[in-house]
Amino acid sequence: MTADLxxxxxxxxxxxxxxxxxxxxxxxxxxxxxxxxxxxxxxxAVLARHCGVWRTAAPRIxxxxxxxxxxxxxxxxxxxVTAPCNAASIAAGxxxxxxxxxxxxxxxxxxxxxxxxxxxxxxxxxxxAGVGDGVVCMPGTHAKWVAMRDGAxxxxxxxxxxxxxxxxxxHAFVARLAEDDxxxxxxxxxxxxxxxxxxxxxxxxxxxxxxxxGTLSGRAARPYLSGLLVGAEVRAALELHPGTTQVRxxxxxxxxxxxxxxxxxxxxxxxxxxxxxxxxxxxxxxxT
Amino acid sequence: MTADLxxxxxxxxxxxxxxxxxxxxxxxxxxxxxxxxxxxxxxxAVLARHCGVWRTAAPRIxxxxxxxxxxxxxxxxxxxVTAPCNAASIAAGxxxxxxxxxxxxxxxxxxxxxxxxxxxxxxxxxxxAGVGDGVVCMPGTHAKWVAMRDGAxxxxxxxxxxxxxxxxxxHAFVARLAEDDxxxxxxxxxxxxxxxxxxxxxxxxxxxxxxxxGTLSGRAARPYLSGLLVGAEVRAALELHPGTTQVRxxxxxxxxxxxxxxxxxxxxxxxxxxxxxxxxxxxxxxxT
Numbered sequence: 001m002t003a004d005l006x007x008x009x010x011x012x013x014x015x016x017x018x019x020x021x022x023x024x025x026x027x028x029x030x031x032x033x034x035x036x037x038x039x040x041x042x043x044x045a046v047l048a049r050h051c052g053v054w055r056t057a058a059p060r061i062x063x064x065x066x067x068x069x070x071x072x073x074x075x076x077x078x079x080x081v082t083a084p085c086n087a088a089s090i091a092a093g094x095x096x097x098x099x100x101x102x103x104x105x106x107x108x109x110x111x112x113x114x115x116x117x118x119x120x121x122x123x124x125x126x127x128x129a130g131v132g133d134g135v136v137c138m139p140g141t142h143a144k145w146v147a148m149r150d151g152a153x154x155x156x157x158x159x160x161x162x163x164x165x166x167x168x169x170x171h172a173f174v175a176r177l178a179e180d181d182x183x184x185x186x187x188x189x190x191x192x193x194x195x196x197x198x199x200x201x202x203x204x205x206x207x208x209x210x211x212x213x214g215t216l217s218g219r220a221a222r223p224y225l226s227g228l229l230v231g232a233e234v235r236a237a238l239e240l241h242p243g244t245t246q247v248r249x250x251x252x253x254x255x256x257x258x259x260x261x262x263x264x265x266x267x268x269x270x271x272x273x274x275x276x277x278x279x280x281x282x283x284x285x286x287x288t
Numbered sequence: 289m290t291a292d293l294x295x296x297x298x299x300x301x302x303x304x305x306x307x308x309x310x311x312x313x314x315x316x317x318x319x320x321x322x323x324x325x326x327x328x329x330x331x332x333a334v335l336a337r338h339c340g341v342w343r344t345a346a347p348r349i350x351x352x353x354x355x356x357x358x359x360x361x362x363x364x365x366x367x368x369v370t371a372p373c374n375a376a377s378i379a380a381g382x383x384x385x386x387x388x389x390x391x392x393x394x395x396x397x398x399x400x401x402x403x404x405x406x407x408x409x410x411x412x413x414x415x416x417a418g419v420g421d422g423v424v425c426m427p428g429t430h431a432k433w434v435a436m437r438d439g440a441x442x443x444x445x446x447x448x449x450x451x452x453x454x455x456x457x458x459h460a461f462v463a464r465l466a467e468d469d470x471x472x473x474x475x476x477x478x479x480x481x482x483x484x485x486x487x488x489x490x491x492x493x494x495x496x497x498x499x500x501x502g503t504l505s506g507r508a509a510r511p512y513l514s515g516l517l518v519g520a521e522v523r524a525a526l527e528l529h530p531g532t533t534q535v536r537x538x539x540x541x542x543x544x545x546x547x548x549x550x551x552x553x554x555x556x557x558x559x560x561x562x563x564x565x566x567x568x569x570x571x572x573x574x575x576t
Contacts, residue, residue, distance in 0.1 A: 108500075108501060110501065110503075113477075113480055113481075114477065114498060114503035114504065115481070115484075115494060115498070115503075116494065116497040116498045116500065116501030116503055117493070117494065117497045118497045118500055118501065142493060157486055157490050158490065158493040158494075158497065159487075159489035159490050159493065160489050160490075160492045160493045161489055164456075164489065164492070167455050167456065167459055168452075168455065171455055171459075189401075189402065192401055193401075193403070196403075197524065197527040197528065198445055198524050198525070198527065198528055199447075199487075199488070199520060199521075199523075199524030199527070200487070200488050200489070200520070201447035201448050201449055201452065201488070201517070201520055201521050201524060202445050202446065202447050202448075202524060204448045204452070205405070205430060205446040205447065205448045206403060206404065206405065206446075209404040209405045209406045209446065210402060210403070210404045212396075212404065212406055213396060213398065213404030213406065215398075215402035215403075215404055216402065229489070232487060232488070232489060233487075233489050235487075236485065236486050236487030236489060236490060237486070239485040239486065239487070240485065240486055
């Protein structure tokens with residue numbers, strides 16, 4: 001099979017490239033050359049270093065990139081496309097930044113009273129998730145939930161679940177209580193706590209108070225934190241989409257199982273697809 | 289007026305002592321000798337350093353202390369009294385740790401499914417807040433809301449509002465966006481955002497997205513964060529006490545105004561009292 005596309009997922013912390021030929025993946029590379037660690041002058045060199053051999057072998061092969069590479073701190077800032085939007089309107093916003101090298105735009109959503117949400121990279125995953133009408137969940141540092149209608153992006157919302165987990169886990173009151181050799185049963189306890197009307201700010205203190213009160217072990221503290229935060233995210237996201245009974249999860253291990261558990265806890269059926277396959281499918285939709 | 293009590297508020301980061309004679313405050317001292325910075329062997333010396341002159345002048349004067357001084361990391365761990373509890377049951381739990389030196393116990397609350405909450409120091413403030421039946425709000429690192437009935441503590445809830453504000457403000461996505469010379473109008477924007485059904489994890493990302501989308505200035509970012517967190521706390525706390533139309537706020541500047549604004553935004557009338565006067569009134573209730 002002749003190579004016909006280099007698909008690139010270039011995010012804050014990782015660079016991933018795939019040499020594609022029709023339905024086949026012919027080669028791939030993944031490195032830590034994320035946008036956050038690079039200067040403006042580095043991007044072309046990083047791409048050449050990782051994909052130069054592929055491009056020499058197939059000089060006219062297009063390179064299509066998604067992710068934070070199109071942000072203010074990336075190779076070039078590509079203007080957002082406004083939601084609602086579909087594959088055609090996103091494709092129309094693709095920017096050519098060098099010969100044969102293009103970047104997919106992110107998507108911006110403007111709500112009432114100045115509310116704004118943005119994504120870069122997840123618009124491509126949403127298009128590749130194979131959902132015509134329904135809800136796509138993409139866990140991570142900044143988890144995204146996208147509502148799809150007729151195969152187009154109707155709206156979306158971001159939750160800082162992963163970032164807050166890292167912050168709280170590493171600092172202050174939790175760090176002092178949590179023990180290693182984690183007891184995974186804490187996750188279900190945290191999920192249940194996320195149902196309380198007293199909210200997340202109370203649930204976070206509850207972790208500390210339960211350890212002091214002897215109803216949660218130090219080993220279960222971090223899993224409790226994870227369950228509380230994922231539970232709060234899933235609960236709030238489903239508030240935005242009442243009546244949802246199934247969710248497409250775009251995730252890899254170790255995030256699949258916690259999200260599956262949290263979604264099933266709220267009565268949703270879950271079908272899961274990998275980020276790699278979803279990204280490739282999304283970029284393919286944008287090139288046809 | 290003869291001195292008849294040394295009232296001490298000894299918390300995590302601060303030591304405050306008041307020499308009292310009837311209704312009069314005869315002298316006071318406030319230092320940074322909080323529990324967090326001290327070892328077990330230090331407590332007696334710190335008390336002697338700050339209050340030794342008072343005790344020499346009035347050798348039999350009792351010292352009554354409230355706060356984290358009675359915690360595991362304090363002078364001695366004083367067992368919690370269980371809520372619901374009143375002045376008499378809390379007074380019965382007071383521990384004598386040296387001649388004439390006593391510590392007020394904290395309060396623990398046990399709920400369903402292993403839920404626990406704890407406080408040390410705020411039980412004394414709640415007793416001193418002058419509320420027979422109603423809700424007392426005590427903002428801070430770990431904000432406490434106490435429901436009073438017939439002058440007794442019926443139940444309470446803790447919210448990690450202050451701690452999370454400090455964490456998020458100092459780290460990660462907010463720190464990169466926020467600018468000094470703060471624009472206080474961001475607070476009202478954050479308060480309004482706290483009303484959204486999408487919850488706190490979404491509202492936190494909204495701060496970043498609004499700055500990127502041009503609807504919030506970098507100078508308004510930290511006030512937005514403050515409004516979002518205080519708003520989320522007040523909203524959740526009032527969920528626990530439906531029908532509340534007035535709240536007693538035990539606070540000092542600069543926390544009075546943000547909480548007043550958030551409470552009034554939710555339709556609550558606010559009456560505010562200082563922590564100093566409230567602590568003294570609470571300790572007085574425990575000594576009669």
